[in-house]
Amino acid sequence: MAAAPPLPVAPALRPAVAHYTATSRWEAYAAGDFQATTVAKTLRLQVHSLAEGMSVTLESGPPSLRTSTDTEPLAELAQRLAALYARLELLLTPAGEVAALLNYDALRQAGEQLLTELRATTAPDDRVTATLLDFTERQLASPAALLHSLQFDYLYQTLLPGLCHQPFGSPRPPRRFAGFFDKTPLWFAEQVTAEPVVGTESVGLRVHGPLDLQRTDSVTVQNHLANALQLAAASWPGQSPPLPTPHFCYEAAYTMELATGLPEHAELTVYARAGQLLNKEYHLTLARI
Secondary structure: OOOOOOOOOOOOOOOOOOEEEEEEEEEEEEOEEEEEEEEEEEEEEEEEEEOOOEEEEEEEOOEEEEEEOOOOOHHHHHHHHHHOEEEEEEEOOOOOEEEEEEOOHHHHHHHHHHHHHHHHHOOOOOOHHHHHHHHHHOOOOHHHHHHHHHOOHHHHHHHHHHHHOEEOOOOOOEEEEEEEEEEHHHHHHOEEEEEEOOOEEEEEEEEEEEEOOOOOOHHHHHHHHHHHHHHHHOOOOOOOOOOEEEEEEEEEEEEOOOOOOOOEEEEEEEEEOOOOEEEEEEEEEEEOO
């Protein structure tokens, strides 16, 4: 019996520099009420070889923010706090997992200075801002806490899993989208297929998977959806409509450069929908410039 052909693998990561635009958009629709927030920024990614493995340096330009409503003070504050992540130096394992934050000391010092400046301009009775600053201070408390906070920006988990060298057909861990509903994550099984990109030195990856019902707290997720519908329909005459059965989706598409193992383009979409009444959706586009 002939041996099975080897599974295709992602292109190996090599020292290189690449520049990107990253555009993320959150949309929320509930019973006629629509809100959207779009954040765009530039990224400079540099891969280095170290004795202990590969490191990735990510430098972000200032983010620009667009909303379907007037920009709220908290959104402006979040833009200022994004400066804490303007430069990240990460050590990667061969599987593309983050093993260490290499520039923690510099991040902590810059973060403490920024928090001091923001606290000095915060009104004593502004408990919402004070709570957000306290939360940020806890994120700065240790390298592990800072790395943990990255999971709430889906840009990093879109970019970093592409930087690995493993068979596409091998078992893959489930994908977690932290905080998709407040403190409730969505979990998805993950399946990857590869296809050549005609006329280029690239390979295309398509990623998708169903909702992981064992890991996702479905009851809490449906409660979030029901509460959103109830709030949006509060001004409607009569009784609120019943919540349709929710539908969940996760899909992503990559174009990977064979010479460097870096993405040339990536698209990711995650949503939770309940018929025509509710939709919460995240979309990210990463494009090489």
